[in-house]
Amino acid sequence: MEYFKKLLGEKIYLSPRNVDDVEKFTEWLNDFETTDYLGRSGALVTIEAEKEYLEKHINEEATFGIIELKTDKLIGSISLEKINYISRRATLGVFIGDKEARNKGYGTEAIRLILDYGFNYLNLNNIKLDVMEFNKRAIACYKKCGFKEYGRRRKAEFANGKYYDRISMDILAEEFKDSYIKNKNIC
Numbered sequence: 001m002e003y004f005k006k007l008l009g010e011k012i013y014l015s016p017r018n019v020d021d022v023e024k025f026t027e028w029l030n031d032f033e034t035t036d037y038l039g040r041s042g043a044l045v046t047i048e049a050e051k052e053y054l055e056k057h058i059n060e061e062a063t064f065g066i067i068e069l070k071t072d073k074l075i076g077s078i079s080l081e082k083i084n085y086i087s088r089r090a091t092l093g094v095f096i097g098d099k100e101a102r103n104k105g106y107g108t109e110a111i112r113l114i115l116d117y118g119f120n121y122l123n124l125n126n127i128k129l130d131v132m133e134f135n136k137r138a139i140a141c142y143k144k145c146g147f148k149e150y151g152r153r154r155k156a157e158f159a160n161g162k163y164y165d166r167i168s169m170d171i172l173a174e175e176f177k178d179s180y181i182k183n184k185n186i187c
Contacts, residue, residue, distance in 0.1 A: 001074065003067045007113045008183040012106050014064035014078065014113055019054045021065060021074055026050045028097030037135050038095055039157050039166075062090070062118065066110045068101065075101035078110045080118050080127065088125035088173075090118060103137075111145045112180040119173040120181075128170040132157050139167065146171045 003015035028034045029045040057063055062080035067073065076096040083090040094111060096102050118124040129147065131138050147169040155163035 001072075003065065003072055003074070005183060006064065007117055007181050009069070009109045009113050009180060010182070011069055011104075012075070012109050012113075013067050013069055014110060014117075015067050017054065017058065017063045017065045017077065017079075019051060019058060022047055022051045022054055024074055024097070025054065025077070028095070031097075033099065034095060034097050036159055037132070037138065039132055039159065041159060062114065062122065064110075064114070066096065066106060068106070073098070075106060076110065078114050080114060080122070080124070083122070083124070085123075088123060090122075090124050090127050092127050092129040094129075107138075108141050108144055109180070111141065112178070115145065115171065115176050116178070116180045119176050120179075125173045126170055128168060131167050131169065132159070133165040133167055139169075142169050146175050148175075 001018060001020055005013040006016060007014040026045055026047045029040065029050065032041055035041040060079070061083065064078050065074050066076040066078055068075050075098040078094040080090040081093055092114065094107060096107050115127060118127055129142065131142065148171065149167055149169050151168040153166045156166040157164045
């Protein structure tokens with residue numbers, strides 16, 4: 001598979017998402033170790049449905065595959081969705097699907113790269129996300145990246161026979177000061 005270094009980091013880069021990766025995405029989205037944390041374990045994802053999804057969202061401005069720099073291997077996905085250019089806001093979606101790539105800081109780096117892109121290239125002011133209360137690893141990652149909790153919807157998500165709180169977090173452009181994209185032309 002050919003990937004493109006749109007947003008280059010230390011250990012990873014973000015490349016426009018590729019429809020040819022449909023089998024890998026379908027595998028990940030049918031794996032409870034991935035989908036339990038996304039709140040999507042109840043969904044059955046077929047290759048046809050995932051291909052249709054990828055094709056529909058292929059031209060969106062901030063939809064990327066997360067690629068390991070050393071190996072050029074696809075390890076996950078990250079995107080800014082529901083971009084509103086008038087209010088300058090978006091919703092972050094991210095997951096590391098490759099089990100061997102988890103707990104190595106790739107998710108943190110991918111989030112920092114897309115925040116840099118969102119605030120400094122797309123001129124966004126507010127980027128939000130939702131996370132389930134039991135996803136402690138993700139919550140710690142989001143806080144490390146500067147996100148703050150602004151709300152909680154109690155027992156709003158159902159997974160494996162239980163209800164969980166959905167935590168809403170966001171970050172503002174004024175709270176994001178660092179530069180993470182290594183291949184910027186203008187400093």
